Amino acid sequence: MTRILTENAEFQLLEALRHNRRKREQRGEFIIEGVQAITRALAAEWPLRAGLVPAATHRSPWAEACLAQVDTVIEIRPDLFARLTAREEPPELMLLGRIPAPDLAAVPHHPDGVVVVLDRPGNPGNLGTIIRTSDALGAAGVLLSGHGAHLYDPQTVRASVGSLFALPVVPVPSNQALIDWLEQWRATAPVTVYATDEHGEVPLSGAVVLSRPAVILxxxxxxGLATALAELADVSLAIPMAGSASSLNVAVAAGIVLQRVMSSVGGHG
Ligand SMILES: C[S@@+](CC[C@H](N)C(=O)[O-])C[C@H]1O[C@@H](n2cnc3c(N)ncnc32)[C@H](O)[C@@H]1O
Incomplete structure (x- = not known):
């Protein structure tokens, strides 16, 4: 057990992990908060550096059980602890998780699988929601291309509601790495790559049958989609829209197309 009772260097580092992606990447650490996220991180045996708790505060049996699963506990002066969360009511426990090295091989080449590729998501809430949706609808993994919202931003972690710990979610180092990963899959299975674009060529009407295995861009x-990624697509799907909106929120589009691909029978349609 260690204690942080002043705004020392260790506290400043923890505070920086909230807002500063470079610090997160340098240290290879990020903050996990929320009952579901913590429970699922522990269930997945996610690598952890420590449990963070407010000093001299009563802890629930749930928090004690969580702390029993981490090697290091850091007690923090309550007013400082409150500065580590955006919540009005500070939680009783947070975890300090380790950022794993990105490993494309963690996203499996299932013969019937579906993988979501997300190009430069700007909003961590959307990123977390797409991870949650991909997990809920049965995707095999999520790949992130380009420089977008940080996967380990507290808002991403919060919006994923713990699905980040259940599903392989991997930032790809380059377009070439993504192309190689896709080629390897294509060598073993007839993968269809679906781009999504509000101006896409194929309207996703009820009659359209989608096939698996598949990649959804x-x-x-x-x-929208970078040209280099759009060029990988076999088909560009447009979800029909009524009304005056020029496009759908990307997480909503992800949910609609994923649901359609997952409910397809497999094989080429
Ligand atoms: C907000 S839209 C991008 C709008 C952007 N202004 C553009 O120029 O493309 C974000 C992403 O959501 C998906 N999307 C949104 N509406 C869609 C629709 N009606 N059909 C298919 N995909 C859609 C696409 O992947 C799109 O690139």
Whole structure:
């Protein structure tokens, strides 16, 4: 057990992990908060550096059981602890998780699987929601291309509601690495790559049958899919829209297309 009772260097580092992605990457650590996220991180045996708790505060049996699973506990002066969370009511426990090295091989090449590729997501809430949705609907993994919202931003972690710990979610180091990963899969299975684009060629009407295995490409909120990614697509799908909106939120588009691909029978449609 260690204690942080002043705004010392260790506290400043923890505070920086909240806001500063470079610090997170340098240290290889990020903050996990929320009952579901903590429970699922522990269930997945996610690598952890420590449990963080407010000093001299009563802890629930749940918090004690969680702390029994971590090697190091850091007690923090309550007013300082409160500065580590955006919540109005500080939680009784947070975890300090380790950031794993990105490993594309962690996203499996299932013969019937579906993988979501997200291009430069600008909003960590959208990123977390897409991870949660991909997990809920049965995708095999999520790949992140380009420089977008940080996977280990507290808002991403919060919006994923723990699915980040259940599903392989991997930032790809380059387009070439993504192309190689796709080629390897294609050598073993007839993968269809679906781009999604509000101006896509194929309207996703009820009659359209999608096939698995599949990759679903989703564009960034601001500029849509990068050309280099769009060129990988076999089909560009447009979800029909009524009304005056120019496009759907990317997480909503992800949910609609994923649901359609997952409920397809498999094989080429
Ligand atoms: C907010 S949109 C991007 C809008 C952006 N202004 C653009 O130029 O493309 C973000 C992503 O959501 C997906 N998307 C949004 N609406 C869609 C629709 N109607 N059909 C298919 N995909 C859609 C696409 O992947 C798109 O790149």
């Amino acid at each position: 989703l564009g960034s909120e601001r500029t």
